[in-house]
Amino acid sequence: MGIPKLWQIVLQSTQPCSLIEYTITHGIHNQNGSMLKIGIDASIWIVQCEAIFWRPRHAQAGENPELRTLLFRLAYLLQCAFIPIFVFDGPLRPGMKRGKKVSIKARWLERHFKDMISAFGFNHHDAPGEAEAELAHMNRVGMLDAIITEDSDTLVFGAKTILRRPSAPKAGKKTKTDPDLYSLYSAEHIHNAEGVRLTEGGLFLSAVLLGGDYTDGLQGSRGPLTCGSESYEQLSDFLNVWRGGLRAELLSPTISGASKHPALVDKINNDFPNVQVLKYYALPATSWSDGRTPPNENMWNPPLPDITRISAFCDRFFHWEQDMRLSRLRKNIWPGIMIQSLYRLGKPEFSTPGPSLHNVSDGSLANSSIQSIQKYTRSPNGYTVRIQTSLIDEQAIPDGPGSLSEGCKMNVKIPAILLYRALPLMVNVFHERKPQFPLPDFG
Numbered sequence: 001m002g003i004p005k006l007w008q009i010v011l012q013s014t015q016p017c018s019l020i021e022y023t024i025t026h027g028i029h030n031q032n033g034s035m036l037k038i039g040i041d042a043s044i045w046i047v048q049c050e051a052i053f054w055r056p057r058h059a060q061a062g063e064n065p066e067l068r069t070l071l072f073r074l075a076y077l078l079q080c081a082f083i084p085i086f087v088f089d090g091p092l093r094p095g096m097k098r099g100k101k102v103s104i105k106a107r108w109l110e111r112h113f114k115d116m117i118s119a120f121g122f123n124h125h126d127a128p129g130e131a132e133a134e135l136a137h138m139n140r141v142g143m144l145d146a147i148i149t150e151d152s153d154t155l156v157f158g159a160k161t162i163l164r165r166p167s168a169p170k171a172g173k174k175t176k177t178d179p180d181l182y183s184l185y186s187a188e189h190i191h192n193a194e195g196v197r198l199t200e201g202g203l204f205l206s207a208v209l210l211g212g213d214y215t216d217g218l219q220g221s222r223g224p225l226t227c228g229s230e231s232y233e234q235l236s237d238f239l240n241v242w243r244g245g246l247r248a249e250l251l252s253p254t255i256s257g258a259s260k261h262p263a264l265v266d267k268i269n270n271d272f273p274n275v276q277v278l279k280y281y282a283l284p285a286t287s288w289s290d291g292r293t294p295p296n297e298n299m300w301n302p303p304l305p306d307i308t309r310i311s312a313f314c315d316r317f318f319h320w321e322q323d324m325r326l327s328r329l330r331k332n333i334w335p336g337i338m339i340q341s342l343y344r345l346g347k348p349e350f351s352t353p354g355p356s357l358h359n360v361s362d363g364s365l366a367n368s369s370i371q372s373i374q375k376y377t378r379s380p381n382g383y384t385v386r387i388q389t390s391l392i393d394e395q396a397i398p399d400g401p402g403s404l405s406e407g408c409k410m411n412v413k414i415p416a417i418l419l420y421r422a423l424p425l426m427v428n429v430f431h432e433r434k435p436q437f438p439l440p441d442f443g
Contacts, residue, residue, distance in 0.1 A: 078336025
């Protein structure tokens with residue numbers, strides 16, 4: 001999606017990163033204990049799931065495999081200490097992409113995906129146009145700290161910080177990659193990295209020359225060129241002069257070491273570039289367009305998952321037997337429930353007066369469920385804790401058999417700073433008993 005060659009062009013500016021460590025280091029440690037706000041291109045998640053379970057293999061994939069895949073991806077995000085904001089495409093996105101008509105009707109998967117997002121306590125927002133343009137603008141104005149996307153158009157739209165999976169799932173193939181592994185792209189690094197050095201204007205020009213969702217570009221072009229950009233009252237007058245400058249640059253490069261490309265000159269006709277395409281990139285429809293209202297970021301709170309609702313969703317769409325449902329919830333979702341509950345336990349503003357035993361909202365669920373610290377690891381910096389699941393199990397299946405009250409014991413990995421801020425006494429006692437592991441510096 002976007003401009004296929006652009007990720008490769010800016011590759012030298014990227015840095016590998018762990019999503020969990022990134023959100024802890026840049027969020028919990030550096031923002032008074034507050035979580036980062038990270039926007040996610042929801043439409044790409046939907047397209048990826050639909051591509052994995054294309055029809056020939058759909059019948060062998062169980063009930064609603066696309067929703068099941070989305071469920072497990074959301075479950076992983078629950079284990080990360082940040083505030084996700086999923087952004088969906090809106091009705092004003094361009095009607096054609098890559099020569100194909102774009103449907104503006106909401107997919108059935110989109111409706112149920114939004115229900116699932118809400119059940120996990122995450123946030124979602126409908127863009128007026130394309131989600132990638134909305135996300136980029138939200139990032140530019142500081143409403144979002146970063147963006148998770150696979151669409152390189154976000155670079156052209158002016159995004160400042162992007163987290164991208166190293167390799168996206170391919171159509172018809174199930175690919176299993178580490179869900180924590182990402183590549184970090186930043187506008188600053190793209191501008192300054194040796195061998196890249198692309199400004200906003202350079203990225204925009206790359207889109208025009210290389211092509212993407214809206215145009216085929218200049219066939220045979222491999223990257224941006226530097227040409228004049230004098231100001232003219234009429235865009236058409238400017239483009240006439242710009243085309244002349246581009247042809248001259250291709251025939252006699254002014255950049256040291258650049259190659260001549262005479263074959264491309266004949267491909268530059270008087271209709272290049274398409275003015276409508278320029279408008280798509282320069283003036284995309286966003287919530288900041290004339291007459292529209294930007295989203296209220298104060299409504300985006302740390303995740304507050306609804307355990308009963310998540311379990312009911314699984315029962316409705318996957319029809320797992322009760323034992324299987326509980327087993328999968330324990331394995332995939334309970335770790336994230338513990339992390340979100342611990343975050344709230346460590347923040348005074350979430351505490352509530354009076355006795356409480358099993359609320360995620362005030363952290364008492366984690367306080368009542370964690371029994372001990374099993375071990376400490378320096379890299380990544382975290383603890384493995386032993387929890388008793390009975391309180392969570394009962395919320396998941398409130399009308400279940402009495403045996404649920406027994407629960408089970410399981411180990412959960414917790415980022416060190418979250419456990420220390422929530423249960424400092426437990427952490428201090430552990431290190432006193434294990435002097436070979438000095439207490440980390442929590443700042």
